[in-house]
Every structure is written in structure tokens, then in C-alpha cells.
Amino acid sequence: MGSLTRTQRQRAVQFSLYGLFVLLIVLFWVVSDKEAIRANFFLAEGFTETWQDFVFIGAKNTILYTVIAFVGGFVLAMVLVLMKLAPVAPFRWLATAYIELFRGLPALVVILFMAFGVPIAFGWRPPGGPVGAGLVGLMLVSAAYMAETIRAGIEAVPKGQTEAARSLGMNGGWTMATVVMPQALRIVIPPLTNELVILIKDTSLLFVIGMAANEKELTTMARDFMSSGPSAGTATSLTFAALLYLAITLPLTRVVAWLERRQNRSR
Template structure:
């Protein structure tokens, strides 16, 4: 009899007052959805929509940014990003190999570099490259002037982060891959280039794509170098247009243009991560 009496009480305890775990989850989700909808409705009811349309969705202010938005600003932003990415990629891979070298001076030099450039703000590095280096080395000319300064400045910062990404990828490659390549008569350097590095690159494609997105956004720091109309990028164009029109629409247009690039790249990152997860 005691056993029979305990069963309903245990079931009630598990059910939480008669609700099954699935029903409890539905109730909790329903409450959460109601709260979110309520907050959105409250915001929508309190926003001054006529002012939003006038100062944030002004078609005339957006039209004044054309065609410079795409023919100059977006083009320069892409150039700044890709040139810095190439430098960061090559230098980062070199630093990763130095971090894994058997020679202690190489490891120390790479470690010092990574710690310094990961600790310095990208804006400060850009200003040091753009204004400090020409003072220290009189007569030094960067290739492409602003383009060269941006590529080197952002590339140096990106290399510090990519170096750690590459190092993680190289360490993730099974040690047996190197041993198998050496058993086939390959030298250590040949095995690294032909066997280990290609496998490591496949492993780190998602974080490297994330770094490309970060560089695309960091290109907005270029305006600190005093760019001209020919070297203007998206954020500077939006800022100048907003000042001229006394309107916030140019900022919205510039932000949407960034999203045209970054959202598809983010989708690519998620697909690559999902594919690697399935592969494992």
C-alpha cells in the first residue's frame, strides 16, 4: 500500500503540478515570446516614426551618396581589407611556424611580436605607421601612400591574430601525418609545406574568414590618416555626407553597405563550421 501511495506523489513531483516537462517548456517559451513581443510593441509605440523617416530614411540624402558610395568608397574599403588580409595571412603563417620552431630565438621573437600587436589598438598602430614611421625614417615612401600605410598597419595587427589561429591549426594536425611524410623520405620542411600546412589551412578556414570580416570593419579606422576624396572609405563617406546634409541617413546607408559584405561572409563561416562538424 505504501508503494502505491508514493507513485502518484512522485509523478506529481516530476510533472511539476500536473505539467509534463514538454508542457513546461512550451509555457516558458510562450512567456518569453510574450515578453519579447511586448517589448517590441512598447518600443514601436514610443518611437517618433515621422522623425525616423525624416532623419534616418531620407531617400534624397541617400541618393546624394551615389555613385561615390560604390565606385569609390566601397571599392577602397575592399582594397584596404584585402591588401591588409594578404599581409596578415602571409606574416601570420610565418609567425606561427616560428612559434613552433625548435630554435628558441625564433619562438621568442614571434611571441614578442604577437603579444605586442595583439595588445596595441589597431588605430594606434595605423597612426604609428602613418605618422611615426615617416618621421623616424625621413624620405620613406609607402607604396600607394595611404593604401600602403593601411595595408601594412592593419596587416601587422591581423598577423598577430592569424598567427595564433595558424598555430592552433598546425597543432591540430595529427602528429602521424608528419611522421608518415618523413617515412616517405620527405624533409621536415617539405613535409610541412606539402602535408601539414594544407591540412591546417582547411581546419582554420572559418576563423580566418572571421578575421576577414573584422578587417573589413577595421578599415573604417583609415580616416585617422587624413584620407582624400580619392581614397575615402565607407565610414568617412557616411560621416561627411551626414555633416553636409545634417541628416543621419548616410550613416544608415554606410551601415547597410557594410552588411552587404559581412552578412554573406558570416553565412559562409557558419556553413564551413557546420561542414567541419559533420566531417568530425
């Protein structure tokens, strides 16, 4: 390969990797017990007899919970960002402490704390019962991450934009609301969309709090169908849930990639 150009060597390596991938697929197909795979992961009854529950209850609730958690987390994140940028030091300290705390805690711990710890300690349960408590937990965690993302977007806005606005007589608050924040939000659209994808997957953590039949999201529904229903005793329901998660998240990840390429071109 010493006489090959750099481009030719790269193509040769790529073709070799593709060939290795195809070889591994063929080997897996030859040595695997296809009947056992079908019976455990792709049982036909597990798809045909449960798809309505998965689509119209599980997938619908997963999307609904994601939207609620994202919107609530975004609103709280905006408050945290403004507190962190405030001239009053205690506000900055409080926002920083919140962000560091909830970025350091696993989302599952926060969900359990809101669903069980808070009601036991204070006798107060968030609206919506266990599901509402779980969504509040997701909001608290996602807000911490989104706040840092938005703050980075604000810092990425050229300082000249602020100086130009102030030279026109605009005060600090109006400059932030009409000049800086719109540009910052445009910058952080890709990472915020990525946070939305993470939230879709994090709704699976709600299975630990218990739900009514019409409140189940995809993971809870898959777990329940593993123990009862046409695919009981197999992992078919998990396969179905995984396929639906991919159907929801893959388009969003493609959107993120497209937005990042568009921003790179504009720069």
C-alpha cells in the same frame, strides 16, 4: 508548468521570448516619433543622391582595402608561424614577441603609428601614402592574430600524419608544406574567415588618417556626408554605411557558420 515535459517547457520559454520581442517592437513603434526617425536616419535624399558614391567608391574601397590587408597579413602570419615552429630559439622568441606585441596593441594605435609616427621618426612612408600606411598597420595587427590561429590549426593535425610522412623519408620542411599545412589550413578556414569579417569592420579605422575623395571607405564617406551633401546634419549617411557593412559582412558570417557546421559533421 510542472506537468510539462522538458521539451514543452523549452518551447514555452521560446514562445514567451518571441512574444516579449514582438511586444517591445510594437511599443517602440507606438511611442517613437516616426517622423523624427525618418528625417534623421532615413532621409530619402541621403540615399537616392549619394548611393553611387557609397557603392562605387565607399563599398568598393572597403572591400579592396580588406583584401589587401588580409592577403598581406596572411603572408606575414605564415612567416611568423614558421619562425615560431623553427628549431632556432631566437626565431621563436622574435615571433612570440611580435605576436604578443601586436595582439596587445589597439589597431587604431598601430595605424596612427604607421601613418604619422614612422614618417616623423624615420622619414619613410609606406607606399600608397596615408592609405598605404593604414593598410600596413592593419596587416601588422591581423598577422599576429592569424599567426596564432594557424599555429593552433597545425597543432590540431594528428601527430600520426607527421610520423607517417617522416617514415616515408620526407624531411621536416617537405612534411610541413605538403602534409601538415594543407590540413591545418583546412581546419582554420572558419576562424580565418571570421578574421576577414573583422578586417572589413577595421577598415573603418582608416578614417583617422585622411584620404583623397576617390580613396574614401564607407565610414569616411558617411562622416563627410554628415557635414555636407543632401543629408547634412542628419545621421542618414551613417545609416546607409551601416546597411552596406551588413550587406558585406552578413553573408560572410553565414559562410563561417556553415563551414563550422560542416567541420563538426566531418568530425
